[in-house]
Amino acid sequence: MQNKSIKQYLEYLHLSGIQDVFIKPKPKINKSELLKTLEEKYNNCSACALHKGRNKFCYGNGNADAKLLIIGEAPGADEDRKGEVFVGRSGQLLTKMLQAINLSRDEVYITNIVKCRPPENRNPNPDEKRSCLPYLEEQISIIQPELILMLGKVAAETLLGVQQTLTVFRQKTHIYKGLKTFVSYHPSALLRNPNWKKFAWIDLQNLQKEYRKN
Ligand code: SF4
Numbered sequence: 447m448q449n450k451s452i453k454q455y456l457e458y459l460h461l462s463g464i465q466d467v468f469i470k471p472k473p474k475i476n477k478s479e480l481l482k483t484l485e486e487k488y489n490n491c492s493a494c495a496l497h498k499g500r501n502k503f504c505y506g507n508g509n510a511d512a513k514l515l516i517i518g519e520a521p522g523a524d525e526d527r528k529g530e531v532f533v534g535r536s537g538q539l540l541t542k543m544l545q546a547i548n549l550s551r552d553e554v555y556i557t558n559i560v561k562c563r564p565p566e567n568r569n570p571n572p573d574e575k576r577s578c579l580p581y582l583e584e585q586i587s588i589i590q591p592e593l594i595l596m597l598g599k600v601a602a603e604t605l606l607g608v609q610q611t612l613t614v615f616r617q618k619t620h621i622y623k624g625l626k627t628f629v630s631y632h633p634s635a636l637l638r639n640p641n642w643k644k645f646a647w648i649d650l651q652n653l654q655k656e657y658r659k660n
Pocket residue numbers: 491492493494495496497503560561562574577578
């Protein structure tokens with residue numbers, strides 16, 4: 447019912463002698479429980495070929511009420527073993543990167559484009575990404591973050607739908623699903639090329655400014 451109609455209806459009730467109207471509040475969704483239920487539901491997904499080599503499905507970890515959602519590419523060997531995202535060396539670096547801008551892992555939610563490990567850590571192929579994307583879209587609609595940070599070119603190209611170098615992606619903020627979105631280096635790229643850390647630090651500071659604004 448539109449606001450105007452509601453007002454007219456309330457006036458009608460008032461004229462009819464009804465003084466008190468009780469409106470049942472919308473039940474508040476427990477996002478954390480909902481994500482847990484969905485994780486269990488999708489745990490045995492076989493929608494793409496990646497399920498064949500998977501040890502554990504890696505749905506995502508962190509705060510279901512997070513203001514910042516971080517999206518990487520795919521689980522690696524450590525993640526596949528534990529069933530959690532960003533727990534290996536890349537994950538440790540990501541934790542440090544967040545700490546550098548006064549954020550803890552408990553404050554953010556972290557996930558990947560695909561939830562199962564590609565063999566030999568190759569990039570997920572278009573079919574795998576397409577099959578897995580509905581899970582990420584659902585996570586975004588549940589968490590409703592205010593900001594997104596995409597880690598690496600694969601995540602940015604897949605979600606923003608354009609092919610560019612990471613340098614070009616990093617030059618501006620983007621809008622993804624109506625949300626302000628930053629792009630920076632994947633921590634595994636920073637482990638391979640420590641010289642890029644100074645550029646990642648610039649990205650993190652930009653993200654921090656926006657995070658504190660909101
Ligand atoms: S990568 Fe995604 S779509 Fe493919 S099997 Fe795993 S959960 Fe399912």
